[in-house]
Structure formats: C-alpha cells, structure tokens
C-alpha cells in the first residue's frame with residue numbers, strides 16, 4: 001500500500017458503486033455514488049458472476065465484505081510543526097513549557113525545510129490513511145507572525161480535492177503576555193483562519209479573564225469557532241473549563257467551542273469531575289483527547305454525562321514528540337488502551353471519536369454513510385468496527401467527494417472492468 005498517494009485531481013476516478021461493503025451495523029450492502037455524494041445504500045445481493053449491475057461495471061469497485069466507514073476525522077493536528085519531510089531530528093528535552101516553546105522557535109529557523117513542504121508530507125499521509133478532514137492549529141507568534149498561516153492556506157487550497165482542512169489561529173507563545181499577538185490573531189481570522197485558539201489562560205498567561213476576553217471577542221467579531229489548548233491540571237484546570245463553559249453558554253456559542261486536552265478532567269475527584277462535565281455538556285463545549293499517557297480522560301464517564309468527546313493526533317513527529325503516524329484508527333487504538341475500553345460497544349465508542357463525534361465537533365455538514373451525504377469514505381481490511389479499532393488494519397480504498405484519492409489501488413485496476421480489492425486484503 002502506498003503511504004504517499006499523490007494523485008492529480010484530473011486523473012481521480014469516481015466509482016459509481018461500491019459492491020459488497022460491510023457497514024458498521026454489520027449489513028452487507030452496495031453503496032451507489034454520484035456527483036460526489038452517496039445516492040443509495042442497498043442490501044447486497046450475490047449475483048451471477050460477469051454481468052450484473054454491480055458485478056463488472058467500469059465504475060464498480062468490489063469490496064468483498066470489507067468494512068466501509070465514513071472518512072476518518074483528525075480533530076487536532078499541527079501541520080506547521082511536523083518535521084516529516086525533513087531529516088530525522090533527535091528529540092531535545094527541555095525542563096519547562098516556556099523552554100520547549102523557545103526551543104521550537106529556534107529549531108524552526110534551523111530546519112531549513114519550508115512549512116508547506118513538511119505540511120504537505122503529513123497531509124499526504126493523512127489522505128492515504130483515510131482521513132478526510134483535519135483541524136490543524138497553526139502557530140501565531142511575534143516571530144513567525146502570519147507566515148505559517150499563509151503557507152497552510154496554500155496547502156489547504158492544494159488539497160481541496162482530497163482533504164478538508166480547518167485552521168485554528170493558535171497563540172503558542174501566549175496572548176496576554178506576548179505583545180501584538182491579539183492583533184495578529186485578529187488578522188489571521190480576517191485572512192482565512194476558521195477558528196481562534198488559546199493556551200492555558202491561567203498557567204501560561206496568568207490571566208484567565210484577560211485571555212478569554214480576547215479569544216471570545218475575536219470569535220464573535222469574525223463568527224469563528226474556538227479551540228483552546230488547556231494543559232493546566234487539577235482544579236486550576238476545571239475552574240477554567242467552567243469559565244469557558246459559562247462564556248460559551250452566555251454568548252450562545254454552544255457547538256462551536258472546543259477545549260483540547262483538558263487534562264484536569266483526568267486528575268480531579270469525582271464530584272469536581274461531574275460538576276465540570278455537567279457545565280461542559282450544558283454549554284455545548286466539546287473536549288478533544290489524543291489518549292495521553294498521563295491524566296487520561298475518563299471518556300466513558302464524560303460520554304455518559306453528555307459531553308461530546310473527540311480525538312486528534314496532536315503532535316506528529318515534531319519538536320514536542322518524536323512519535324506519531326497520522327493514522328486515526330491507530331489513535332482510536334491508543335485511546336482505547338489508555339481509557340480501558342474493552343467491550344465491543346466501548347470499541348465502537350472509540351471509533352466514533354475519530355468519525356461521527358469528531359465530525360460533529362468540527363461542525364462538518366453532510367458527513368456520514370447515508371444517502372445524500374458526501375461520499376467521503378474509507379474501506380478498511382476488517383470485518384467490523386471493533387476489529388478496526390483493535391487492529392487499525394490496512395486501508396483499502398479512500399474516497400473524497402466521491403473520487404478515489406488513496407491508497408491508489410486504481411493504479412492496478414484493469415481498464416474497463418470492475419476494480420477488485422480482494423487481492424489487497
């Protein structure tokens with residue numbers, strides 16, 4: 001399987017039917033496609049070989065029972081930070097968050113490979129692994145100003161036919177404590193960023209109301225969503241989560257606000273957890289997790305209290321973290337392992353964190369495997385969703401807007417006949 005499918009949009013083929021797919025509910029179906037959408041989902045009927053409507057049409061792709069999912073969604077990445085596309089960089093440990101941020105700013109100057117090239121290498125990998133939509137934060141600070149944003153706006157345009165990219169203007173070096181950043185964030189939203197970010201209003205800026213005033217004011221001015229990095233732990237963290245929920249509710253912004261990490265939810269007592277979860281659920285604030293090795297969120301308890309949780313990769317081979325593959329099914333595996341998800345129902349919940357729940361958190365319209373929805377789909381070499389989460393197996397076919405974008409099996413397709421993926425499994 002190619003990990004770097006690079007297919008010019010002019011040559012993308014658009015199947016008319018995916019034959020014999022297994023849906024998440026176990027049904028075997030044929031999925032009909034047209035104009036970039038799913039037009040019908042019908043029970044699969046085994047046909048005499050050779051001449052059926054779904055047997056050997058030029059536009060048919062046989063899945064032979066492979067699991068078909070809506071496109072995977074990466075709810076949190078940093079396309080500008082990755083070092084993919086540059087030579088391997090040994091991880092440089094630092095003692096504090098501020099030192100880490102300063103080191104990253106220095107490394108950015110040393111590395112010599114443009115942001116757009118590194119981001120492209122990562123985006124190619126995402127496409128090949130079946131990710132159809134990604135929310136990427138992009139650093140906005142007094143050094144880099146809007147340069148990385150401009151590069152990622154170009155990448156977003158070049159990937160328009162293969163990957164939906166949301167951009168969050170992310171104040172990695174703080175808002176209140178870095179002069180000029182508030183104006184840069186304002187400009188970033190005016191120039192095409194979709195959301196405004198934030199960073200530990202208490203722990204980093206030391207001014208909860210100061211940072212949240214700026215973030216929420218800019219969100220309202222630009223009609224932008226909000227996605228705040230919150231690493232602050234304990235009751236310092238839960239206090240800020242409730243402050244964010246309170247502002248979200250009072251401004252009527254439910255469904256457009258997310259907090260990434262929210263480690264505090266993993267290290268407070270049950271009463272504090274439930275009180276905070278109830279405020280988040282009532283306000284419509286979503287929580288992103290990447291399945292951290294410390295302070296893992298009690299995702300099932302959050303779900304049961306009505307909090308929308310979704311998943312993201314976060315750092316993928318950058319100055320913060322040498323690991324990461326961009327595989328969102330592998331991310332579901334990691335979250336399942338860290339969160340103790342064991343039953344089939346719990347594994348299905350892990351899958352929803354990288355599909356339905358992530359799509360809802362990102363506000364994606366027309367998402368899902370149903371007639372009328374966009375044909376953003378991924379076929380996986382698994383018989384069902386729990387197996388796909390447990391094993392994060394091979395991707396067999398990736399469609400974006402109804403066109404094949406990965407992992408490029410069409411290169412081997414016989415011309416004029418049905419494409420059969422059985423040999424790939």
Ligand SMILES: [Zn+2]
Pocket residue numbers: 076077078137229260314315
């Ligand atoms: Zn992040």
